[in-house]
Amino acid sequence: MSAPSRSRRTRAAAPAGPDARGTEIEVEVGPVAHGGHCVARHEGRVVFVRHALPGERVIARVTEGAEGAKFWRADAVRVLEADADRVEPPCPVARPGRCGGCDFQHVTLARQRELKAAVVAEQFRRLASLDVDVTVEEAPGSPDGLRWRTRTQFAVDAEGRPGLRVHRSHAVVPLDDCPISTAAVVGSGVLGQRYGNVETLEVAAGSDGAAPLVVATPAPGTRAHLPKLPEASVALRTPEGLHRVSGRTWVGERIAVRGREHAFRVGGAGFWQVHPAAPELLGEAVLAALEPRAGERALDLYSGVGLFTALLADAVGAEGSVLAVEGSERAVRDARKSLHELGQVELWAGAVEDALADPELPARGTDLVVLDPPRSGAGRAVVAGIADLAPRAIAYVACDPAALARDTAFLAERGYALDGLRAFDLFPMTHHVECVARFVRAA
Ligand SMILES: C[S@@+](CC[C@H](N)C(=O)[O-])C[C@H]1O[C@@H](n2cnc3c(N)ncnc32)[C@H](O)[C@@H]1O
Structure with a gap:
């Protein structure tokens, strides 16, 4: 079960009786859900409980919700029966009612990854009607899950x-x-x-x-x-x-992938992958998913300052081409400065939606697509535009498994099937997880 979105929340949690905040209830905690909490039930009502683990018995204090509301939100403030994977949070403010930056400091890192894998699988089951068997891979460089956020x-x-x-x-x-x-x-x-x-x-x-x-x-x-x-x-x-x-x-950022080094400039605290291992890990995963060949034509959508653009340019070589599309003009300016030596790269500043509607795009031909949209995902229209280009393979980099699963269903409608899914623990201690999915035309 997923946490309701903000607009649905307004309706479902709208005061339907006396405010229940502060009420303490004893619950048995059920499965993990998307959003950094677990699902419990109390007197027929769903309660999303943070700071808990599946199977635990806890006293939960309601943080949102009214007496007649369909669901409540709550924090586990006292643990009556603890799970074996519960640990003392390393940060003194990672506690109920304190800092909201981390969701899982009370859980061992190995179990955090299992929880995230369960969430990814649940999103694919619910939103794409697919059973996926996914392992969340540990990212190198932060064995204790701390000091990774750049x-x-x-x-x-x-x-x-x-x-x-x-x-x-x-x-x-x-x-x-x-x-x-x-x-x-x-x-x-x-x-x-x-x-x-x-x-x-x-x-x-x-x-x-x-x-x-x-x-x-x-x-x-x-x-x-x-x-x-x-x-x-x-x-x-x-x-x-x-x-x-x-x-x-x-x-300034520097990376080395498959023996090639690249330097990037990221202006004004603009977007760059947050975990120090992420650029190389995701770059390698995208190349493995697309298996680019010399001379192929690639499209990098939501390209930022050109991380995947540079790697694809290396892989397709001077005979190939990479077209990068990015909405932030500052990021495109940065990419221009960083990638000016790669003659096979072309940068378009503008919305991906507009680029896909440009008649020049189908005329160029597209063998490969990588897309790395913001949390909301690409959506039906963008997915349809990509499928219309008939690429040989698509690599989808996703920071929200729900958006990825939704877009997977849209891709299936357009004849593209999921052909590989990896997930990386690039945000330890939080509920976030990064996925890289490969799609090919369904047989
Ligand atoms: C998750 S970041 C990925 C950037 C890049 N792939 C990387 O790994 O560094 C998403 C990027 O999409 C851009 N963006 C968001 N919405 C967009 C849209 N509708 N059209 C084009 N770019 C967009 C943002 O400016 C941001 O740079």
Whole structure:
């Protein structure tokens, strides 16, 4: 069972009686569900319980819901019968009612991966009518599941203290450390400081060893007051654009895949895969899924600063071609700077939906497609546009298994079948999981 979406939530959890928040109930916890919680039942009502494990008996405190509502949300505040895979959370604020950044700190890493595999399988069963047998693979470099997040966005509370938000709340838990963020992100010095008129602080630490970049977003119509951050580059994000305060306004990334090295520039804390192992792991998985041949024509949709573009360009060689489509003009500018030596690459700035409607696209011919859409997925129209190009193989990189499963069903309608699925634990301690799926034309 999945957590309801925000719009459905509004209807289902709308006050239907006295507020039940704070009520404590004893429940036996059922299976894990998408969203970082498990499903329990209490007096006929579904209760989504965080900080619990399947099979446990807990006292759960209701955090959302009214007496007559169809479902409640709750936190396990006392464990009566603990599962063998329960551990003490390594972070002191990964607790009910405190920081909402992590979902699974109370679970061993091996069991976290099993829970995520169960969620992926459930989404495919429910949304694509497919039984998949998936193993969530450990990512190298973070054996304890900590210090892997190279990008972290901190919020700032009313007193000007940076931290992370309570789950499904605007309240901020002030922090001096975030143990899942890398030493470089924390070493930027943003935490434990006071800020004036700042709403968010995005910290990005690149793999080129340079100082991390801190991008502060001031409250609308105000002038931000920042402390000195000598260990970081600093920029301000305003409606007019990014303003340099000190150092660089971009971070540098370096990767090596199949013996070839690439360097990327990522401006203004723009999108880059968050786990340090992710670019190479996903890059290798995409190449394995597509098996590109010299001279083939590839399409990289939602291409960001060109991670998969560069790898595909190597694989198809100078006789082949790669067309990359990306909606963020800044990311396309970065890709242009990073990939200018690859003559077989062409970059289009604009929406994937528009690119697929461009008559030039079918005329070019497409052998391979990689797509890496945002959490919402590609959707029926984009999937139809891709299938119309009749590629030999499609690699779909997905950060939300529900969106992937939905798009898998749309691809099946258009004659493309799932022909391989891998999943990676690129977000330890959280409920997030990254998948790479291969699709080919159904026989
Ligand atoms: C998950 S990121 C993937 C980026 C890249 N593949 C990588 O691994 O670094 C998704 C990208 O899609 C872009 N994007 C989101 N919606 C888009 C749309 N409708 N059309 C084109 N690009 C879009 C975002 O700007 C972002 O760069």
